[in-house]
Each structure stands twice: as C-alpha cells, then as structure tokens.
Amino acid sequence: MIGIEEPEAFRFAVRAWIAENCPAEMRDGDHSPAHICWGGRNWVFESQAQQLWLERASAVGLTVPTWPREYGGAGLDRTREKIYREELERANARLPLQSFGIWMLGPALLRFGTPEQKRAYLPPIAQGKMRWCQGYSEPGAGSDLASVQTKCDDQGDHWRVNGQKIWTSYADKADAIFALVRTDKHAPKHKGISFLLVDMASDGVSTKPIRLISGSSPFCETFFDDVQVPKDRVVGEVNGGWDVAKYLLTHEREMISGGGTGVSGGRALGAVLADAYPDGLADQTLRNRAVETEIDALAISLTLDRYKDQSSAGQGVGHASAMLKYLGTELNKSRHEFIMSAYGSNALEWGAGFAEPWLRSKANSIEGGTSEVMLSIIARRVLDLR
Amino acid sequence: MTGLAQTTDETMLVESARSFIDQAAPVSHLRGLRDAGKTYDPDLWAQMVAMGWAGVLIPENAGGSDMGFTAACLLSQEMGKTLASSPFISTAVIAATVFRHAARDKSQKALKEIASGHRIYAMAIDERGKFAPEQVRTYAKSTDKGYELSGSKVFVVDGGFANRLLILARTDEGLTLFDIAADATGVEISPNSMIDSRNAANITLDQVALKSDAIVGSAGKAMKVLAPALHAGQAAVAAEATGLAIAAFDMTIAYLKERTQFGVKIGSFQALQHRAAHLWCEIEATRSALMNAGRVLDQSPQDAGLAVSLAKARAMQTARLAVSEGVQMHGGIGMTDEFDMGFYMKRARVLAEWLGDYGYHAEKIAQARGL
Numbered sequence: 001m002i003g004i005e006e007p008e009a010f011r012f013a014v015r016a017w018i019a020e021n022c023p024a025e026m027r028d029g030d031h032s033p034a035h036i037c038w039g040g041r042n043w044v045f046e047s048q049a050q051q052l053w054l055e056r057a058s059a060v061g062l063t064v065p066t067w068p069r070e071y072g073g074a075g076l077d078r079t080r081e082k083i084y085r086e087e088l089e090r091a092n093a094r095l096p097l098q099s100f101g102i103w104m105l106g107p108a109l110l111r112f113g114t115p116e117q118k119r120a121y122l123p124p125i126a127q128g129k130m131r132w133c134q135g136y137s138e139p140g141a142g143s144d145l146a147s148v149q150t151k152c153d154d155q156g157d158h159w160r161v162n163g164q165k166i167w168t169s170y171a172d173k174a175d176a177i178f179a180l181v182r183t184d185k186h187a188p189k190h191k192g193i194s195f196l197l198v199d200m201a202s203d204g205v206s207t208k209p210i211r212l213i214s215g216s217s218p219f220c221e222t223f224f225d226d227v228q229v230p231k232d233r234v235v236g237e238v239n240g241g242w243d244v245a246k247y248l249l250t251h252e253r254e255m256i257s258g259g260g261t262g263v264s265g266g267r268a269l270g271a272v273l274a275d276a277y278p279d280g281l282a283d284q285t286l287r288n289r290a291v292e293t294e295i296d297a298l299a300i301s302l303t304l305d306r307y308k309d310q311s312s313a314g315q316g317v318g319h320a321s322a323m324l325k326y327l328g329t330e331l332n333k334s335r336h337e338f339i340m341s342a343y344g345s346n347a348l349e350w351g352a353g354f355a356e357p358w359l360r361s362k363a364n365s366i367e368g369g370t371s372e373v374m375l376s377i378i379a380r381r382v383l384d385l386r
Numbered sequence: 387m388t389g390l391a392q393t394t395d396e397t398m399l400v401e402s403a404r405s406f407i408d409q410a411a412p413v414s415h416l417r418g419l420r421d422a423g424k425t426y427d428p429d430l431w432a433q434m435v436a437m438g439w440a441g442v443l444i445p446e447n448a449g450g451s452d453m454g455f456t457a458a459c460l461l462s463q464e465m466g467k468t469l470a471s472s473p474f475i476s477t478a479v480i481a482a483t484v485f486r487h488a489a490r491d492k493s494q495k496a497l498k499e500i501a502s503g504h505r506i507y508a509m510a511i512d513e514r515g516k517f518a519p520e521q522v523r524t525y526a527k528s529t530d531k532g533y534e535l536s537g538s539k540v541f542v543v544d545g546g547f548a549n550r551l552l553i554l555a556r557t558d559e560g561l562t563l564f565d566i567a568a569d570a571t572g573v574e575i576s577p578n579s580m581i582d583s584r585n586a587a588n589i590t591l592d593q594v595a596l597k598s599d600a601i602v603g604s605a606g607k608a609m610k611v612l613a614p615a616l617h618a619g620q621a622a623v624a625a626e627a628t629g630l631a632i633a634a635f636d637m638t639i640a641y642l643k644e645r646t647q648f649g650v651k652i653g654s655f656q657a658l659q660h661r662a663a664h665l666w667c668e669i670e671a672t673r674s675a676l677m678n679a680g681r682v683l684d685q686s687p688q689d690a691g692l693a694v695s696l697a698k699a700r701a702m703q704t705a706r707l708a709v710s711e712g713v714q715m716h717g718g719i720g721m722t723d724e725f726d727m728g729f730y731m732k733r734a735r736v737l738a739e740w741l742g743d744y745g746y747h748a749e750k751i752a753q754a755r756g757l
C-alpha cells in the first residue's frame with residue numbers, strides 16, 4: 001500500500017539479518033545484468049563477496065523465500081516475502097541469486113513435480129548450483145506455442161529428442177533446459193505435448209548464440225540431435241505438458257511484469273530528472289510524461305498489492321498475470337523511452353548505460369507472450385469474447 | 387491493518403447498496419427526472435438517509451452510522467454504476483467531514499442534522515472554470531457584528547436545492563470557511579442547466595451579513611477543516627467515476643456479445659477485443675488506486691494526499707476511456723439519447739472537473755513524488 005507503513009517485528013529481524021550478512025560490496029544497488037549472480041555448475045563468482053552472499057542467503061532459504069524449507073526455501077508467506085524484498089531494497093542490496101529455476105521451473109515443480117523430482121531439482125536451484133534455461137519457442141511456434149514440433153519418441157527405457165528451439169535465453173550458459181516437446185503427433189496440438197527436463201551436457205545438444213539489437217547475445221538457437229533422456233524426466237503427465245507450461249508461464253509473466261513499475265526497483269523518475277537537469281528543467285512536456293508514467297506505475301504497483309491481499313484473503317484473482325504482464329511491460333517501455341529522452345544525446349553512446357536497457361525493454365512485451373497475446377487471453381478468458 | 391482486498395462486511399454493504407439502487411435509482415430514474423425537468427428527488431435521498439448513508443461518516447453519538455471512508459467510497463461507486471442522483475458526496479462526504487474536523491460544540495448540531503437528512507449542504511469553492519481553492523477571491527469583510535460576504539461562485543454542485551452552503555472565502559486572516567443558510571439575505575442562487583442532468587448552481591453573494599459563529603473552524607484556517615473534507619470528496623468522486631466506468635464497460639461488453647455484423651458477433655473482432663481487454667486492465671488498476679485511497683483515508687488520513695490524488699487522476703482517465711470506447715463500440719446507437727451511454731459520458735465529464743481535474747491531481751502527485 002502507499003501511504004501506510006506498519007512497523008513489524010519481522011521487518012526489523014530481516015533488516016538486522018541483512019545488515020549482518022550482506023557483504024558491503026553487495027550493497028551497491030547494482031542490479032545491472034552484468035552483475036547478476038546466476039549460479040550454476042560453471043559459475044565464476046565475480047568476487048568473494050558475491051559468493052559469500054549467495055552462501056549465506058541460501059543457508060537460510062532466502063534465495064527462494066517462499067519455497068518450503070524442505071526444498072531449500074524459507075517458507076515465507078507473501079506479506080513477509082514482500083517485507084524481505086523491501087528490506088533488501090532499503091539496504092541497497094543485490095539479490096543473492098536470480099535464475100530461471102527460481103522464477104519459472106521451481107514453481108512448476110512445486111506444483112507438478114513428483115517428490116523425487118522436487119528433492120532432486122529444487123535444492124540445487126535454491127543453492128545456485130544448477131542453472132536452467134527455457135526451451136519453449138521454436139522457429140514455427142512463437143505466440144502459437146502449442147504448435148511446438150520438437151520430437152520426443154519413447155524408446156522404451158529412454159526418450160529420444162530431435163528438433164530445434166529458438167530464442168533460448170542463456171542456453172549456452174545453462175546446465176539444463178526445461179523443454180516443451182511433442183510426445184504424440186496425432187493428438188490435438190495441446191494434448192500431445194510433454195514437459196521434459198534435459199541436461200545440456202547430453203550428447204546431441206548444441207547451441208548457437210543470436211545477437212540482439214542491444215548488442216549482447218543472451219539467447220541462442222538450441223538443437224537436439226538424437227538426444228537420449230532418462231524416462232523420469234517428464235514433469236506432470238506424459239502428453240499433459242501444456243498444463244505445466246501454462247502454469248509456468250503465469251509465473252514468468254508475473255516476473256517480467258514486475259520490472260515495469262519502478263516504484264520499487266527501477267530508478268525513480270524524479271531522480272532521473274534531477275540528475276539529467278541539475279539546473280532545472282526547460283521542457284515541461286518531459287515532466288508531464290514523467291508524471292503520467294509515475295501515475296500508472298503507482299496504480300500498477302497497488303494492483304500487485306491488491307492481488308496479493310486478495311489471494312491472502314482467499315479471494316480469486318482470475319487472470320492477473322496476463323493483465324500485470326501487459327500493463328507492467330508496456331509501462332517499462334514507456335519508462336525507458338522517457339529516460340532516453342530525459343538524457344537526450346548523452347544517452348546515445350554504447351556504454352553510457354541508457355541505450356542497452358532501453359533496447360532490452362523492448363523485449364518485455366514480446367518475451368513470455370506478447371502484449372497482443374495477453375490482450376487476447378483477457379478478452380477470451382475474462383471477458384468471454386470469442 | 388486492513389489490506390486492499392474487500393472485507394466480507396464491505397461485500398455485504400456493496401450487495402445491499404446494489405439491490406437498493408437497482409430498484410430505487412436505475413439509470414431510468416435519472417432519465418425520468420431529466421424528462422420531468424428536475425435535478426433532484428427528495429424521496430430518493432430520504433430513503434438513503436433512512437439507510438444511514440447520510441451518516442456514513444458521522445459518529446454514532448451524532449446519529450451517524452460511522453462506517454468510514456472505504457465504505458463511503460464503495461457506496462459512491464455503486465451509485466456511479468447507475469448514475470444515482472443524490473447529494474451524497476456534497477453532504478454526506480464533504481460537509482460531514484468538514485464538521486467532523488471542526489470543534490465539537492459547534493459542529494455537533496450540523497452533524498446531527500446531516501445524519502437525519504434535515505440539512506443538505508453544497509460546497510461553494512470554485513469561482514472560475516477550474517478548481518483552485520487557494521485562489522479564492524470571494525471576500526468576507528469584517529464588520530462590528532461579524533462579517534459581510536461578497537463575491538461569486540460557480541459550479542456549486544447541488545447548490546440549486548441545498549438548504550445550507552459552505553462558502554470558501556477570504557478574510558483578512560486568510561482562507562476562511564463559512565456555513566450559511568441558502569436563503570440568507572444577499573444570496574442569489576441561479577441553477578445551471580448541466581450536461582449531466584444533475585444539479586449545480588452559480589451563486590452570487592452580495593454583502594451577506596454573517597455573525598462570526600458562521601465560521602467553521604477558525605478564521606484564516608479553512609484548510610484545517612477543508613483539506614480532509616476535500617480529500618474525502620475527491621476520493622468519493624473518484625469512486626463514483628470508477629463505478630461509472632465499470633458500468634459503461636459492462637454495457638459495452640454485453641453489446642459486443644449481442645450485436646451481429648458480417649454474420650458474426652462484433653465481439654469476435656480482434657480489434658475490438660483488444661481494446662476491450664485494455665480497458666479492463668485500466669479499470670483493474672484504477673480500482674486498486676481507489677481501494678488504496680479509501681484505506682489510507684481510514685487508517686492514516688494525514689498521509690492521504692498522494693493516495694487520493696492518484697485515485698482521482700486515474701479514475702478520471704479510466705472513466706473517459708470507458709465512455710468514449712463505450713460510445714464508439716456501440717456505433718450509431720451509442721450516439722442516441724434513447725440509449726444510456728450518453729448519460730454516462732456526460733456525467734463522466736462533470737466528474738472530471740469536480741474537485742480538481744486530471745491535471746490538478748497529476749500536479750499534486752508530481753510534487754509528492756519529487757518530480
């Protein structure tokens with residue numbers, strides 16, 4: 001909520017814990033991609049502090065605060081989780097660990113995984129020992145995700161996978177991939193898909209980086225050429241992967257949408273203007289844009305709060321993730337457009353720190369399902385228009 | 387601390403309000419008033435009074451039901467859905483909050499008479515086309531007996547039938563709020579013919595003689611009693627506009643499912659689906675801002691400025707979008723008087739200006755957020 005602050009014992013406990021455990025170098029508020037700790041088998045820590053911070057946080061479950069303790073989490077409810085995040089921000093602390101395992105695979109395993117799968121895969125995610133990537137999109141299956149064609153044949157004692165994924169973020173860095181594969185090509189398209197876990201070190205898996213407009217190459221084409229996968233790597237039912245896939249997408253969308261509000265996290269627009277125009281603002285239209293962006297940001301962040309409160313109160317929140325993804329990502333694009341205009345020609349050079357995030361923000365309304373797809377989901381599922 | 391989810395009690399209040407309003411004040415009620423050349427239905431207000439709505443913000447010891455600001459906003463939102471016409475906001479929200487912040491010995495009577503329906507108040511602030519309380523020029527000259535008030539007011543909502551007026555004026559001490567009878571000598575009230583078929587008036591004050599006990603709060607300190615009342619009123623106006631937007635949206639969605647062109651329902655056209663879905667998202671975000679404003683007013687009223695301005699700013703934009711999409715997606719029928727959407731559009735326009743437009747509140751937000 002905005003306008004009400006309630007001091008709580010938990011808040012003070014967390015504050016004290018952060019003060020004691022988060023190394024000073026990790027309290028520089030630097031959330032830029034280059035300094036994210038992703039973890040994984042081959043992870044090279046940028047500093048001892050980064051390693052220490054990960055170890056201390058994961059030891060008490062705070063890399064995945066809402067996960068159950070038995071799987072490496074801290075078992076926090078949504079309210080406490082929010083307090084924890086606010087306190088991290090207050091301390092200017094970096095997140096100890098970020099990953100697709102935390103955002104996407106973990107929630108899906110918690111819901112659909114067998115006890116053995118949960119025990120095998122969740123703790124390594126929580127501890128930053130295993131890094132995952134997402135193998136959903138294919139050249140012919142983007143918005144129409146359910147038309148994935150990557151073949152997965154039952155070979156009796158194992159699966160055999162052949163096909164190609166595209167736009168696989170960090171496929172070249174990840175230890176494993178969760179992929180949508182076709183296990184029944186005769187069934188209707190949604191009914192023949194399975195959700196498969198594949199080790200990237202398996203024979204026959206290869207990747208090829210693709211360069212983005214922002215200059216970096218965080219994503220790849222991923223190829224599967226007669227890859228053998230053990231039978232117990234299907235999450236959910238065989239041919240029931242679409243349910244897992246959709247559930248995971250709601251988490252992915254919430255994660256992507258959160259970047260937009262900037263009320264918590266991103267730079268305050270007031271600070272942007274003060275920094276860019278120390279002698280005062282000549283162009284009032286810039287200020288107007290900032291205010292409009294700010295108004296929407298506040299309303300969206302309150303909507304996140306409201307949905308949390310509603311779900312804590314046992315009230316349904318319907319298709320919240322599609323709505324938050326749509327509004328949040330469109331807003332994030334506006335924020336970056338605004339920041340670019342605010343800094344003018346000072347923002348135009350590579351390395352100045354503005355153009356890369358601006359260009360990156362354009363992907364927000366594409367990745368995880370485009371804005372148009374979000375609107376179609378709302379029109380169909382919420383408004384029952386068809 | 388109550389969060390942003392609606393409580394069970396609130397849901398019950400909303401449901402009972404809804405069933406009462408649907409029966410007593412559907413849109414056809416406003417249409418009927420308009421066709422009869424009236425802007426106010428005393429019977430409808432009497433029924434609202436009987437249900438405790440006039441006293442929603444008044445303590446029980448003054449005969450009120452003291453349900454709080456969130457409840458007042460929820461009631462206002464329900465009224466907005468069918469454009470129910472009543473002095474709820476000017477009297478039960480704004481005037482009641484003014485008196486609640488004034489010294490008890492003087493305000494108790496006013497509170498009792500608001501709760502019992504004996505007093506209907508209109509708030510007279512504006513003097514030009516925009517809400518700007520700090521720029522009020524109506525002057526109250528001090529005399530041996532008290533004050534003499536002269537000036538003119540515009541857009542006094544419910545001013546055509548209120549029996550009491552709260553007048554914001556300037557004394558030598560500064561901004562001062564006066565509580566006067568609508569029929570006092572020197573007060574001339576000329577009702578406006580408003581686009582929304584509701585009541586508003588222009589008022590001229592010509593040497594209106596007042597005793598100093600007509601001052602609410604103290605001379606030069608109007609904002610002490612007025613600021614909380616304006617916040618409450620702004621939140622209630624935002625709530626009415628949000629209810630209006632929700633209803634206009636629902637009508638539009640129903641029409642998309644009903645109207646056939648090119649052999650299919652128009653709701654199957656993606657161009658319309660996406661616009662409808664976008665509007666739904668905007669309404670959801672605005673509802674959050676509104677709920678937050680109610681909660682902050684109830685739990686931390688001294689900090690309500692940002693929350694209230696956010697709700698008002700958002701609600702005005704959302705209502706405007708809802709009614710313009712509403713007319714557009716209905717095609718020709720949307721433009722007809724016979725169809726209700728026009729009433730929503732006109733009311734939304736009036737609400738947009740009442741107690742500060744989008745720009746006014748955007749400016750407040752800018753200041754609060756360091757822009």
Ligand SMILES: Cc1cc2nc3c(=O)[nH]c(=O)nc-3n(C[C@H](O)[C@H](O)[C@H](O)COP(=O)(O)OP(=O)(O)OC[C@H]3O[C@@H](n4cnc5c(N)ncnc54)[C@H](O)[C@@H]3O)c2cc1C
Nearest residue numbers: 134135136137142143167168169363366367368369370372
């Ligand atoms: C930075 C980035 C990272 C990504 N990371 C991953 C990843 O790690 N793993 C992964 O699997 N995928 C990833 N993706 C892929 C992403 O999920 C797809 O790009 C996205 O789903 C859109 O698919 P597409 O690119 O094929 O576009 P298309 O589906 O071809 O869409 C093209 C345009 O057509 C519109 N369109 C399509 N269908 C409709 C319709 N029915 N109605 C209206 N408009 C429509 C779209 O909205 C879009 O504007 C990533 C994408 C980006 C940009």
